[in-house]
């Protein structure tokens with residue numbers, strides 16, 4: 001049996017002092033419109049996108065930018081034109097930006113412009129609050145400095161780019177209160193440069209990034225170990241904030257919060273989305289920033305103080321990653337399109353699409369969350385009200401439990417007393433709920449869990 005989902009109205013509803021006795025407080029609801037979205041991603045669209053991207057031969061960051069047929073420049077221009085086409089079909093609902101910076105580095109010997117292609121669908125009521133989905137357009141072969149050999153990068157990471165372009169197409173037809181951003185990044189294989197370009201751009205625009213869902217290697221369901229698993233996707237999240245100060249770390253180490261960064265609570269949110277809306281699909285939460293000793297474009301976001309997770313297939317096949325196209329001892333190497341399972345990729349796309357829709361329709365996560373209750377038999381939770389919220393839910397769980405276990409709907413208030421639940425033995429958090437029942441991620445108290453960008457960032 002699956003666990004009782006957070007997003008279903010199973011929470012015990014209690015009329016609090018601020019709610020009228022005959023008026024039930026708002027509570028999270030299963031949303032039929034999100035269920036409908038979960039079946040929208042088209043395998044044919046995903047296939048067409050990857051086929052087109054593979055057709056550019058190589059999309060190496062240092063490859064040709066002038067040709068219309070081959071190289072990163074042609075690929076970027078094609079993605080831009082696709083976003084513009086999607087925008088045309090929704091009456092101009094999407095703006096396309098191409099932020100760039102020039103870098104020199106270990107894997108970029110000559111100053112090179114690294115450019116991202118970014119589709120922005122402004123939120124109706126909360127445009128500064130931003131939900132981001134990323135994937136990287138650039139590809140590589142065995143030698144990371146080889147800029148001419150064919151590097152199809154069908155799974156790494158045309159799959160992620162195809163997913164975000166399909167999510168953009170679907171969500172262009174939907175309402176969103178917060179802003180949605182879909183970004184095809186470059187420079188990942190040369191050192192996560194495109195992630196930095198976008199994180200800097202977000203800061204310059206004053207975006208309040210609530211989450212970056214970084215999709216990298218999301219289309220293969222057959223592991224190198226022979227395991228076929230088309231029902232699971234991994235979501236990696238850091239436990240503590242990358243930019244935590246020593247003082248914050250000291251407080252957190254004593255009081256708890258080492259598994260409750262905002263990124264981790266975004267991962268928990270995605271796990272619940274899968275449980276509630278994708279009955280044949282499961283999020284495998286991994287308590288790590290990324291795979292062991294490896295990285296991705298979520299890292300520059302985390303370093304900039306923005307919550308971010310990495311989404312990756314459940315079982316990788318390393319013979320298909322960063323490989324020259326060849327056959328050796330009967331083994332076919334290379335990241336070709338025949339290694340992509342499009343039904344699987346459609347499910348990953350659905351997980352992202354539903355998560356973005358849900359986050360963007362929910363209020364912002366509460367800020368200023370704190371708890372008190374030492375030497376008492378009850379726990380008191382405080383928070384600041386957020387715009388668009390019609391009510392709040394206090395959640396708690398055993399200190400060793402991976403997912404929120406208990407909750408109480410508490411109405412439109414900024415504090416709640418949880419009777420007979422002793423603060424010592426549980427972790428607490430708070431979510432905000434809109435009038436129509438969309439719920440924000442749960443926020444763990446204090447600096448360890450807050451979604452605000454802290455400490456105050458220096459300007460880029």
Ligand SMILES: [Zn+2]
Nearest residue numbers: 156157216217
């Ligand atoms: Zn990658």
